[in-house]
Each structure stands twice: as structure tokens, then as C-alpha cells.
Amino acid sequence: xxxxxxxxxxxxxxxxxxxxxxxxxxxxxxxxxxxxxxxxxxxxxxxxxxxxxxxxxxxxxxxxxxxxxxxxxxxxxxxxxxxxxxxxxxxxxxxxxxxxxxxxxxxxxxxxxxxxxxxxxxxxxxxxxxxxxxxxxxxxxxxxxxxxxxxxxxxxxxxxxxxxxxxxxxxxxxxxxxxxxxxxxxxxxxxxxxxxxxxxxxxxxxxxxxxxxxxxxxxxxxxxxxxxxxxxxxxxxxxxxxxxxxxxxxxxxxxxxxxxxxxxxxxxxxxxxxxxxxxxxxxxxxxxxxxxxxxxxxxxxxxxxxxxxxxxxxxxxxxxxxxxxxxxxxxxxxxxxxxxxxxxxxxxxxxxxxxxxxxxxxxxxxxxxxxxxxxxxxxxxxxxxxxxxxxxxxxxxxxxxxxxxxxxxxxxxxxxxxxxxxxxxxxxxxxxxxxxxxxxxxxxxxxxxxxxxxxxxxxxxxxxxxxxxxxxxxxxxxxxxxxxxxxxxxxxxxxxxxxxxxxxxxxxxxxxxxxxxxxxxxxxxxxxxxxxxxxxxxxxxxxxxxxxxxxxxxxxxxxxxxxxxxxxxxxxxxxxxxxxxxxxxxxxxxxxxxxxxxxxxxxxxxxxxxxxxxxxxxxxxxxxxxxxxxxxxxxxxxxxxxxxxxx
RNA sequence: GCCUUUGUAGCUCAGGGGUAGAGCACUUCCUUGGUAAGGAAGAGGUCCCGGGUUCAAUUCCCGGCAAAGGCUCCA
Numbered sequence: 174x175x176x177x178x179x180x181x182x183x184x185x186x187x188x189x190x191x192x193x194x195x196x197x198x199x200x201x202x203x204x205x206x207x208x209x210x211x212x213x214x215x216x217x218x219x220x221x222x223x224x225x226x227x228x229x230x231x232x233x234x235x236x237x238x239x240x241x242x243x244x245x246x247x248x249x250x251x252x253x254x255x256x257x258x259x260x261x262x263x264x265x266x267x268x269x270x271x272x273x274x275x276x277x278x279x280x281x282x283x284x285x286x287x288x289x290x291x292x293x294x295x296x297x298x299x300x301x302x303x304x305x306x307x308x309x310x311x312x313x314x315x316x317x318x319x320x321x322x323x324x325x326x327x328x329x330x331x332x333x334x335x336x337x338x339x340x341x342x343x344x345x346x347x348x349x350x351x352x353x354x355x356x357x358x359x360x361x362x363x364x365x366x367x368x369x370x371x372x373x374x375x376x377x378x379x380x381x382x383x384x385x386x387x388x389x390x391x392x393x394x395x396x397x398x399x400x401x402x403x404x405x406x407x408x409x410x411x412x413x414x415x416x417x418x419x420x421x422x423x424x425x426x427x428x429x430x431x432x433x434x435x436x437x438x439x440x441x442x443x444x445x446x447x448x449x450x451x452x453x454x455x456x457x458x459x460x461x462x463x464x465x466x467x468x469x470x471x472x473x474x475x476x477x478x479x480x481x482x483x484x485x486x487x488x489x490x491x492x493x494x495x496x497x498x499x500x501x502x503x504x505x506x507x508x509x510x511x512x513x514x515x516x517x518x519x520x521x522x523x524x525x526x527x528x529x530x531x532x533x534x535x536x537x538x539x540x541x542x543x544x545x546x547x548x549x550x551x552x553x554x555x556x557x558x559x560x561x562x563x564x565x566x567x568x569x570x571x572x573x574x575x576x577x578x579x580x581x582x583x584x585x586x587x588x589x590x591x592x593x594x595x596x597x598x599x600x601x602x603x604x605x606x607x608x609x610x611x612x613x614x615x616x617x618x619x620x621x622x623x624x625x626x627x628x629x630x631x632x633x634x635x636x637x638x639x640x641x642x643x644x645x646x647x648x649x650x651x652x653x654x655x656x657x658x659x660x661x662x663x664x665x666x667x668x669x670x671x672x673x674x675x676x677x678x679x680x681x682x683x684x685x686x687x688x689x690x691x692x693x694x695x696x697x698x699x700x701x702x703x704x705x706x707x708x709x710x711x712x713x714x715x716x717x718x719x720x721x722x723x724x725x726x727x728x729x730x731x732x733x734x735x736x737x738x739x740x741x742x743x744x745x746x747x748x749x750x751x752x753x754x755x756x757x758x759x760x761x762x763x764x765x766x767x768x769x770x771x772x773x774x775x776x777x778x779x780x781x782x783x784x785x786x787x788x789x790x791x792x793x794x795x796x797x798x799x800x801x802x803x804x805x806x807x808x809x810x811x812x813x814x815x816x817x818x819x820x
Numbered sequence: 821g822c823c824u825u826u827g828u829a830g831c832u833c834a835g836g837g838g839u840a841g842a843g844c845a846c847u848u849c850c851u852u853g854g855u856a857a858g859g860a861a862g863a864g865g866u867c868c869c870g871g872g873u874u875c876a877a878u879u880c881c882c883g884g885c886a887a888a889g890g891c892u893c894c895a
Contacts, residue, residue, distance in 0.1 A: 273894050279894095288824065343895085366846050376823025383891080387823060390890070418887090422831080431868080431886055543821055545891080568880050635867030729852040756851080757858085764856035778854055790855060 179230045198233050208235040208397075210365060211358045213242035218244065218357040220311060226546040236397050246271035246349075248309060248359040249366055249395040249430070250278050255351035256298035257391075261285060265328045265352070267379055267388050275394030279377050281330065282389055292371040295391070303366045307348040309359035316340035319354065330379065330388075368402035369395045417707035418549040424712055424720070427550065436547040436554035436594075438700055443720040448557075448699055450718055452535055454587065455559050455696065457820055462580055464531040464561055464701060469513035471537060475503040480673055481512040483607050486642050492541050510536035511667075511692060514562040515674040518688070520817075524677040528688060529565035529573055535699070536560045550704035551659060557699045563691040564676070567617075570666065570689050574625035574647075581649055581662045581695045587817050588706055588715060590651060594658075595631045597622055598639035608642050614668035619645045621666050643669040644692075651705050659705055665692040712770050713792070717813040723750040724771045725787070725803075726762040728778030730754070735782035739775060739802050743767040746806035750775075767792055775805065 174190040178197055188196060193211030198205045198221070213222045213232040218240050225231070234241035250269035257264060257280060267279030306785050314322075316335065322345075323331040331354050335343065346355040348363070360366075370393060378388035396402045413419070421427050426444030431437060440448060456466070475494050478484040483491075487508065494503040507513065514532045523530065537557045546552055585593060599619055600608055608615065622645050626633050633647075640646055649662040670676075677685045696702040706714065716722060723743060727736040728770040736752045743750040753762045759776065766774045775787040781799065789797040789805055800808075 268894050270893065270895085277890095277893090286824085331895080338895075346895095356895055373889055374824055377891045378822080380894075381823075381892070387891075389823070392890080429886090435886065544886090545821065545823095547887090726855085728854055731852070758851095758853050759855060760853085761857055762855090767856055774855080776855065780854090788855080796855065 176225060177228045178225065179228075181230075181232050185520070187349055188225070190227075191224045193198065193224050194219070194231060194233060197225075197231060204538050205233065205235075207343075208240040208365075209233050209750070210235055210238075210360045213240065218358055220309070221359075222361050223311065223358075243271040243396070244358055244360055245365060246276040246395060247392070248363070249369065250276040251309070251346065251348055251351065251355070251359070252302050252307070252363060252366070253295070253299055253369075253371075253391065254278050254280075254353065255349055255392055256295055256302055257584075257630065258351060259302075260294060260298055261287075263616075265330055265543045267377075268334070269353075273390075275372065275392060277377075277390050278389045279330075279379070279388040281386070287374065287389055287391075289371075289374060292374075296369055299369050302349060303363040303369070305349060306362050306364045309357075310347045311357060311359075312345045313345065314343050314345050316343055319343045319345070321353070322352070350417045356640045365397050366395045367397055368399040369393060370402060370406070415708045415711045416549075417551070417704040420707050421550065421704075422710045426707075426720075430452050434543060434554070435544060436552070438550055438553055438555075444703075447714070447718060447720055448703065451696065451699060451703070452559070454717075454817070454820065455535075455584070456533075458580060458583060459533050459561065461533075461820070462531070462576060463529075464533040466720045467514065467517055467532045467534050469507075469510060469517075469534060469536065471507055471539075472504045473513060475505055475506050477512045477516075478505050479509075481509075481515070481670060482643065482673060483508060483512070486609075490541060492539055506539035507536070508538050508540050510534055510538065510558065510560045511562055511670060511690070512674070515670055515676060515690075517603060518562075518564050518676055523564075523688075525566060525678055525680045525686070528678060529563050529569055531561055531563045533559075533561035540690065550700040553698075553700050556701070557700065558694045559696045559704060560692070560694050563693070564671070564678075564688040565691065566678075566680075566686070567689055571625050572690070573691055574621060574664065574666065575629050577664050577693045577695075578625065578629045578631065581664070583650070583818060583820070584662070584695045587820070588709075588718075589816075592651075593661075594650040596632045596639065596648045596650055597633045597635045598641075598648055599635060599637050600640045600645065601638035604638075610643060610669035610672070614672075615645070618666040618668055622647050622664075623645045641665055641692075646660065651709070655807065659701060661697045661702055661705060662695040663693065663697055667688075667692055713772075715816050716772055716809065717816055719770075719772060720749065721751060721769075721771050722748050722809060723773040723775055724758060724766050724769075725750060725752045725775045725777060727752065727754070727758050728776065730756065732777050732779070732782050736775075739777060739787055742802040743806060746810070748801075748806055748809055763790065773805070773809070 175187050176190055176192065178186050178188060180186065189595060194214065195206060195209060198209045209221045211218055211234045213234060214225060215229045217370045234244065236242060247270065250271065254266055254269055261282060264283060265281040269278035272275065319333060319335050323335065334354060344356060345352050346357055346359055372392040372394060375390045376387045378387050379385040394405065424443065425441050426447065427438050427440050430439060475484060491508055492506045494505050496503055517532055518530065535557050539555045542552055542554055563573050600615060624646055644665050644667040646663050646665040648660050650658050651661050654768050671687050671690050676688055678688055680686045725736040725740050727733050733754055740750045740752050762773055770792055772792050774790040776790065777787055781787055786799050787805060791797055
């Protein structure tokens with residue numbers, strides 16, 4: 174009997190019954206066989222040395238395939254577990270999956286406490302195990318046997334996992350002295366692992382549940398080459414340099430104060446000015462799109478949030494109400510602007526002719542975040558949204574939604590964000606208790622979003638369970654320097670708040686109708702948005718946004734007056750410029766301006782002072798030659814116009 | 821909130837039971853220099869806060885506060 178194996182290039186090869194993916198690899202080349210980590214057989218990732226099931230399609234997986242990497246890392250997790258068990262007998266294991274960059278294993282160390290001082294020993298033991306060229310042996314076991322094994326071992330976590338599995342589908346893998354409950358697949362043997370590093374350690378609740386025991390999670394990563402590990406560590410270092418918390422300090426944009434409180438950013442003059450420019454940019458774009466600005470207070474009566482449903486949903490987990498001293502009235506720091514805006518809509522009768530009504534406000538809101546969740550500007554307790562609420566007729570929803578998508582794309586383009594993900598966030602498929610509103614309205618809202626996104630030609634992914642409690646969302650996500658994903662802009666369709674606030678307009682039929690609300694914030698929060706811009710640009714902001722667009726550098730203090738004249742001329746052309754009047758050589762001034770990431774340096778010496786010109790140098794680019802201040806101003810103006818896309 | 825780590829000059833960090841250290845930044849002086857660091861001198865600290873141990877604590881212990889990584893990746 175022989176079997177036919179179809180390879181990715183479409184070629185078909187014939188092998189004896191019982192041949193493995195590894196046999197196929199060997200028949201192609203020894204080099205390939207050495208690099209095979211696992212194999213995709215009929216779309217399923219399996220051990221490379223398992224016999225093929227018969228005629229099949231086969232893709233050999235190596236380090237160059239995401240699944241290949243995952244296999245190596247998963248196997249590495251087993252080896253790390255073995256190393257840990259050898260070092261710390263009696264410990265218990267949770268789960269140990271591969272992740273985006275490496276793998277982790279959750280371990281119950283019992284009374285023992287592990288710190289990063291223990292990493293070296295773990296790495297050494299790991300290398301010792303790996304050098305034995307251990308193989309991973311797969312074994313199918315009955316549920317009863319599996320339970321017996323881990324009962325004897327005393328590992329209640331594995332037992333709990335087994336409980337959730339079906340008899341007949343349980344497999345163990347053994348390498349060296351370590352046997353683990355595992356679906357697999359694994360790499361042929363450990364010789365492919367050449368470099369390993371324990372990266373960090375963290376507490377992680379068993380099964381992600383805060384109420385259950387906290388295990389110790391060890392993050393680590395392995396590579397088939399030592400050099401790749403070094404490159405990866407260098408990459409992490411590089412990412413640290415882009416960290417917005419570090420750059421924000423270096424660029425004098427913002428700070429935090431213990432005395433003011435955690436998660437409450439203080440904007441320094443340069444940062445505040447940058448924020449202001451973002452706000453003005455958005456205001457201009459919104460005015461063109463038919464929005465009107467409103468302004469509302471930072472607090473609102475508790476009753477307002479009882480009406481909106483926020484109190485019931487978030488009351489316990491938000492800043493608690495503040496009370497008036499005499500009457501004991503209760504007010505909340507506002508966590509959202511929408512209830513206030515609903516009341517503005519309700520302040521007088523509305524006609525269908527008034528719709529859509531687009532109320533915009535740069536509203537500062539306050540949300541309690543657990544102390545451990547705070548993160549620079551990206552997660553804070555007080556932040557400003559570029560918020561707006563569009564009240565429209567049901568027949569206008571799709572068009573309005575699409576207009577908002579256009580606005581978000583305009584913003585992303587002006588800030589050079591080329592890569593972002595768009596996520597359609599819908600309700601949890603099973604648990605609907607988290608949401609308010611009728612099934613019918615949710616259906617309508619979800620449909621509206623899906624259709625509008627499709628009509629705008631956006632590539633989207635759908636996530637269930639990510640919707641807001643009052644409606645589905647379209648979220649724009651960006652990755653930061655460390656690869657963490659942040660939600661920026663968001664657009665949400667909401668049929669519920671208009672109902673809770675009993676909002677109405679008079680239709681052309683002279684009857685009363687309920688408007689639909691669209692919540693939207695292209696930046697999301699200004700704080701988080703600025704954090705992401707900082708990391709995305711490594712502090713080299715777009716010219717229109719940057720705090721200082723040009724710095725004038727006199728060659729010596731004989732030319733300070735000429736330099737001041739130039740700076741004055743530039744100011745008249747609305748260019749932000751200052752003069753470096755320090756008693757330093759030109760080389761030093763240039764170096765400092767380069768490091769400060771000032772986009773343009775204008776050198777003024779004897780020649781320039783005499784002819785009223787400037788010698789222009791662009792940050793990171795070098796000398797652009799001599800020109801008049803006017804010509805330079807035009808150059809800056811042109812670049813900005815291009816960036817802003819005509820706004 | 822919980823786990824691990826950290827907190828020393830404006831910044832980055834070294835140190836260590838008994839006068840507190842470096843580099844950069846800052847101030848003053850010298851230098852007037854043409855596209856990435858000119859020279860010299862000087863000033864600068866509640867060693868996060870509170871308690872304990874000790875003859876003596878910035879250092880060791882306990883408790884706070886703040887910051888970092890994680891608690892979402894499901895055999």
C-alpha cells in the first residue's frame with residue numbers, strides 16, 4: 174500500500190503507508206529535514222514524526238512559519254517545565270502555551286517564592302535538558318489513566334483541565350523525565366532549540382479568574398539560533414527607547430505627580446500646545462463635516478447616570494459619588510459625555526429637519542482604573558475625549574456612519590498611521606445579560622455597522638463580546654512600540670440611550686419618532702492618542718504638530734541679532750521657531766537640535782547675515798542649502814498642507 | 821486590587837550599617853568657533869514617606885505611596 178502526498182506547490186509524491194512528514198522532508202533534502210518543526214496535514218498541525226493518515230496535503234513547517242514557531246515554543250514550554258520541576262520538586266503546573274513572542278508556563282510554586290534572581294538557574298537547567306536531545310513521545314491515554322497519573326502527582330490544575338476533556342481524546346507527551354497532559358504537536362527533538370531566555374515573571378490568576386489562586390507565570394522565549402535571541406533582545410531595547418513615557422519626559426510634554434495622584438497627567442507647556450493643535454485640527458475637520466460644539470460640566474447628578482444605565486453597570490467600579498454638604502445631593506464625576514448631550518438634545522422640540530444633529534465636545538471624563546492598570550498616558554484616570562454624538566433618523570444611520578469612517582481615516586492619514594486594524598465589536602454570542610436594550614435594536618445596530626464598514630471598503634475583523642454595553646462598535650486599533658494593541662478611534666451605534674432618555678423628534682408625518690445616536694471619537698482619548706503618536710513617530714512628530722518646527726543657530730554670538738530677525742520673520746509666517754543663543758560651537762548646536770528632533774535647523778553666519786538668508790538643515794537628512802526665510806516658510810507651508818490633506 | 825521588580829542630584833545610573841558618587845544637564849569664566857559633543861571652575865541631595873532593629877539606618881526589617889512588567893493568549 175502506498176499513499177499520495179500533495180505538497181504546497183501542487184506536486185504529488187508517493188510514499189509507503191506509515192510514512193511520516195519527517196520521511197517526506199528527508200526525501201526532499203537533509204537540510205529541510207533538519208529544519209522541520211512540525212507539519213500541517215490536511216490543514217491540521219501535527220507532530221512531524223507521526224505517520225501520515227493516508228492520502229493527504231502536507232505542508233512542512235519550519236521556523237519561518239508562524240505554526241512552526243508556535244510548535245518550537247510550545248515544546249520549549251515543556252522543557253522549561255521539566256527544568257523547573259528538577260529545580261523545585263513538588264511544584265504544580267497550570268498551562269504553558271506558546272504566545273505571540275515566546276511562551277509561558279503558569280506554575281504553582283507552593284510556599285516557595287521565585288524572583289528574577291532565579292532566572293539564570295532556570296536557563297542553565299533548561300540548556301542542560303535541551304543538550305540531551307530529548308524527543309517528545311506522544312501517547313494516547315484513557316481519561317481514567319490520565320486522572321490516576323495526575324492524582325498521584327498531586328497536580329489539581331491538570332486534573333481540572335482533564336475534567337473538561339472527552340475520554341478518548343486525551344494525549345500525554347513525554348520528554349526526558351517529564352510527562353505532561355498535552356494535545357501537541359511538538360518538535361521532533363530538542364536539538365532545534367539553541368537559545369533560551371526567561372524574560373519576565375508575573376502573577377496570573379488560574380484560568381484568568383481573579384477569585385481563584387494566583388499562579389506564577391514565567392515568560393520565556395527560545396530561538397533556533399543564538400544570534401536571533403540577541404537580535405530579539407536588541408529589538409526590545411529599541412522599543413524601550415520609543416516608549417512614550419520616556420520620550421514624553423525628554424520632550425517636555427507631560428509629567429505625573431504623586432501629590433496630584435496616579436493616572437492624572439499634567440500637561441507641560443509644549444505638550445499642552447501640541448494637544449491644542451490636535452484639538453484645533455479636529456475642530457476644523459468637524460466644522461467642515463457639519464458638527465456644532467457644545468460644552469458641559471465635569472460632574473452630573475447621580476440620577477443622570479441612573480437614567481443612562483451607567484450607574485447600574487459601572488457604579489460600583491467608578492469613582493464614588495460626591496455629595497453636597499447641606500442637602501446631601503449626589504453627583505458623579507462624569508465618566509462619559511453622552512448623557513449630558515442627550516439632555517442638550519432634549520432641551521427643546523426637534524424636527525426631522527434638524528437631523529442629523531451633531532454635538533461635539535472635547536469632554537474630560539474620569540474613570541476609575543485599578544492602580545495596576547495605569548500605564549503612562551495610555552491608561553489614565555482622567556482624560557479628554559474628542560467626543561461627539563450624532564442624533565439622526567433611522568434612515569440616516571448608514572450614511573452618517575460612513576461619514577464618520579471618512580473622518581477617522583482623514584485623522585489617521587494626517588498622522589501617518591498607515592497600518593491599523595479595524596474591529597467590528599459585537600455582543601457576546603452566549604452571555605447577553607451584560608447588555609441593555611432590546612434584541613431588535615441590537616440586531617439593527619449590528620447590521621448598520623457591518624453594512625457601513627463594508628460599504629466603506631474597510632477590511633475588518635469581527636470580535637464577539639467586545640461591544641459596549643449599550644451598543645456595538647467599530648474600533649480602530651494601533652500597535653505601540655512594544656507590539657501591544659491599543660484601541661484608538663471608536664464609532665458606536667446606540668438605540669438604547671435615546672430610549673432611556675425618551676428622546677424624540679417630530680417627523681414629516683407630524684408623529685413622534687425616536688432618533689438613533691452615534692457615539693464617535695476619532696482620537697478616542699487625546700492622552701492615549703498622543704501616547705501612540707509618540708511611539709509611532711519615535712518623537713518625530715508630523716511637521717504641523719511638532720512643538721518646535723525650526724531652530725535658528727547663529728554661528729557665533731556676533732550673529733545673534735541676525736538670528737533673532739530670522740526667528741521673528743518665521744513667527745510672522747506662523748512657523749514655530751526659536752534661537753539657540755548659547756555660547757557653543759555650531760557643531761554642538763546642531764547635535765543638540767538633532768537629538769531634540771527639531772525638524773529644521775537654520776544656520777546663520779557671516780554670509781547669511783550679510784545677504785539675509787538662512788542655511789537650512791533638515792533633521793535626519795542633512796544640509797538642504799541656502800535660501801531666503803520666505804522660501805523656507807513656503808517649504809514648511811507646502812509640507813504641512815500635504816500632511817493635512819487640504820484641511 | 822493581586823504577583824514580581826524598582827525608588828539615591830533636573831536626567832541616566834553606580835554605591836553601601838559610620839563625611840553621598842559618576843556622566844549628562846545647570847551656573848560662571850575662558851574661547852567667537854561653518855553643519856552631530858571646545859576648555860576650566862562651581863553649585864546642586866529629607867538617598868520616596870512612616871515606623872522598627874541598632875551606639876549609629878540612605879543601606880537591614882515591617883507598613884505605606886509611586887513606577888515598571890504581567891494578571892487577554894486555555895491541555
